[in-house]
Amino acid sequence: MSASPNNPATPRAILCYxxxxxxxxxxxxxxxxxxxxxxxxxxxxxxxxxxxxxAVFFDWSDGIIARKMKGRTKEQGEFGAQLDSLIDIVxxxxxxxxxxxxxxxxxxxxxxxxxxIVAIGVIRLSYFNVFGLVxxxxxxxxxxxxxxxxxAFLFLFEDLVSPAVFGPALYALLMALSALNxxxxxxxxxxxxxYYAITLYTLVLTLVYGWKLF
Numbered sequence: 001m002s003a004s005p006n007n008p009a010t011p012r013a014i015l016c017y018x019x020x021x022x023x024x025x026x027x028x029x030x031x032x033x034x035x036x037x038x039x040x041x042x043x044x045x046x047x048x049x050x051x052x053x054x055a056v057f058f059d060w061s062d063g064i065i066a067r068k069m070k071g072r073t074k075e076q077g078e079f080g081a082q083l084d085s086l087i088d089i090v091x092x093x094x095x096x097x098x099x100x101x102x103x104x105x106x107x108x109x110x111x112x113x114x115x116x117i118v119a120i121g122v123i124r125l126s127y128f129n130v131f132g133l134v135x136x137x138x139x140x141x142x143x144x145x146x147x148x149x150x151x152a153f154l155f156l157f158e159d160l161v162s163p164a165v166f167g168p169a170l171y172a173l174l175m176a177l178s179a180l181n182x183x184x185x186x187x188x189x190x191x192x193x194x195y196y197a198i199t200l201y202t203l204v205l206t207l208v209y210g211w212k213l214f
Contacts, residue, residue, distance in 0.1 A: 017079040022066035026084050029058030033091040040095070040102045046209040048099060049152045053209075055091040056145050056152075057202045059084070060195055085125050092144035093121030096151060100174055104167055113171050120178040127182075137189050142180040146187075149198070150177065152205055 017023065036051020066072065066080060097114035104110035121144055134140055154173060158166055190198075 020076045022062045023080050023083055025058050025062040025065055026087050029055045030087045033095050037095055037098050040098045045155055046212040049155050049209050050206050052148050053152050053202045053205055056148055060198055085129055089121055092148055093118045116178050120181050124181050139187050139189055141182050142187050147177045
């Protein structure tokens with residue numbers, strides 16, 4: 001491939017970018033999400049929540065690793081940004097939609113909700129990829145990872161109410177969060193010390209859900 005104004009240098013092989021450490025971290029998050037989706041299909045929501053939590057943790061971690069790495073090329077950074085965004089669609093769009101469908105026993109009544117979750121996720125990420133943050137610490141609308149952080153907390157109370165109550169509550173919560181994802185409101189970007197909070201949150205809830213599995 002020859003150089004041109006739109007393509008100044010010949011890109012390296014595809015997997016050369018995938019093996020970049022922050023991108024490996026992103027792919028670990030994808031693996032966590034895929035395992036969680038698998039268990040959601042089986043109706044094992046405790047195991048699914050563990051996958052959900054670690055998907056969030058790795059999503060937060062990849063950016064921190066990328067910022068601390070020295071000598072990372074512009075191309076690696078651009079590739080990583082696209083990879084992260086596509087994985088977010090799976091982790092924070094498709095995954096919650098599957099949880100909703102599975103909890104609703106794949107009833108047709110839950111299909112519109114699942115579509116809304118994925119569609120809003122795609123719309124929000126497309127907007128973010130074009131326009132980015134309002135400033136260094138502010139988003140327009142609620143970030144998608146906040147949805148699943150709240151969702152993992154909600155499922156702690158699943159055993160306390162009947163499925164006839166929890167199912168509609170889950171549906172309503174996910175629709176409300178989807179509305180907030182694209183609402184014309186400013187929300188803070190959690191970073192810095194919040195990383196330690198999400199790490200602790202992940203570890204504690206992993207232990208709780210792990211205990212519920214046995």
